[in-house]
Amino acid sequence: MSAQLYNPSDKHATAETRALYSSMQRLIGAGVIFGHHDDTAYGVEWKFDNDSSDVKNVTGTYPAMYGWDLAKIEHDSTKDINRIPFDLQKKLVKEAYQRGGINTFCWHMDNPTNGKSAWDTTRRTVADIIPGGAFNGVYTDYLDRAAKYLAELKGKDGEPIPILFRPFHELTGTWFWWCKNTSSPDEFKALWQFTVDYLRNKKKLHNLLIVYSVADFDSEAEFLERYPGDNYADIIGFDNYCRNSIPDFTNKLDKRLALLDVIAARHHKLACLAETGYLNIPQADWWTKVLLPVLSKYKTSYVLAWRNADTRQYFAPYPGQVSADDFKKFAQSGQTIFQNRLTPLSVYGKPL
Numbered sequence: 001m002s003a004q005l006y007n008p009s010d011k012h013a014t015a016e017t018r019a020l021y022s023s024m025q026r027l028i029g030a031g032v033i034f035g036h037h038d039d040t041a042y043g044v045e046w047k048f049d050n051d052s053s054d055v056k057n058v059t060g061t062y063p064a065m066y067g068w069d070l071a072k073i074e075h076d077s078t079k080d081i082n083r084i085p086f087d088l089q090k091k092l093v094k095e096a097y098q099r100g101g102i103n104t105f106c107w108h109m110d111n112p113t114n115g116k117s118a119w120d121t122t123r124r125t126v127a128d129i130i131p132g133g134a135f136n137g138v139y140t141d142y143l144d145r146a147a148k149y150l151a152e153l154k155g156k157d158g159e160p161i162p163i164l165f166r167p168f169h170e171l172t173g174t175w176f177w178w179c180k181n182t183s184s185p186d187e188f189k190a191l192w193q194f195t196v197d198y199l200r201n202k203k204k205l206h207n208l209l210i211v212y213s214v215a216d217f218d219s220e221a222e223f224l225e226r227y228p229g230d231n232y233a234d235i236i237g238f239d240n241y242c243r244n245s246i247p248d249f250t251n252k253l254d255k256r257l258a259l260l261d262v263i264a265a266r267h268h269k270l271a272c273l274a275e276t277g278y279l280n281i282p283q284a285d286w287w288t289k290v291l292l293p294v295l296s297k298y299k300t301s302y303v304l305a306w307r308n309a310d311t312r313q314y315f316a317p318y319p320g321q322v323s324a325d326d327f328k329k330f331a332q333s334g335q336t337i338f339q340n341r342l343t344p345l346s347v348y349g350k351p352l
Helices: 015-026 054-059 086-098 125-129 136-151 185-202 220-224 246-267 286-295 324-331 339-345
Strands: 032-037 065-069 102-106 163-166 208-214 235-242 270-278 300-305
Touching: 015 208, 015 270, 015 300, 032 102, 054 324, 065 086, 065 300, 086 102, 125 136, 125 185, 136 185, 185 208, 208 270, 220 246, 235 246, 235 286, 246 270, 246 286, 270 286, 286 300, 286 324
Parallel strands: 032 065, 032 300, 065 102, 102 163, 163 208, 208 235, 235 270, 270 300
Antiparallel strands: none
């Protein structure tokens, strides 16, 4: 990235949000910021324990980024989709911010047209919830509830905590109601623009950095087909999981990160690997021999591993797991940024 620093797409972004965006740009080349979804809420064989983290238990430090989900806030639920009480989630977001960490939210929002899950693709939902659609009112109610919650995420001086907000993720896939099989590119762009404008202008949330995160893509045109425009995104990226074939994963990751570097530079955005992981990490040296060599070639701002649900589904190691020693090397490589490296940098523009 050039020496010139880009401004957030929200011209009224808060001071802390602007500082975070600048800090993340300055860190390009210093290491990839590492994140983990629901890291401090639960892990393998523990749940809701104070100061717990599988990442910290292995490396001695927290991740630098903390992923969360807004899902179920649209119903005024007391718990999110992974059964974390929202009151606890709010506390953990604040703690992450206080230690100088970065918080990011996705939203597996239930289908506003029928109340079914995010994975319900039986309707052309997007057309029904954009302005003029029969369920636009339901959708704005969902946004109101999310905005109320997001507005409660404040630091110790009452300042809004900056959030990397990643709506409609994996939009080039076919498994969510907002994916490409249930909407046209123009409908999707209208939904994205309405959502961001509503949160910014109507709800006055100026602490959001917007993340545009696709699933599979093989060309710049494919990546940008549903892109809502530079005024509606700050960070661009994709989700890419390691399945059965390591060569297939590395080849796709390499090609996509290379494409992303070009697109990000052209659009003056940060690039990220918004979700990744290898289910239960069966390869002992996966972190330093598979993931890191590809990541370190590109100007990737951050990478986030998915959650540690239980012993059957986890994406970060826990003590004793076969890749734990290698993950510690990954954390100490100098090519990654965990909380211990991020905290002294005061990425929000003021000492903690």
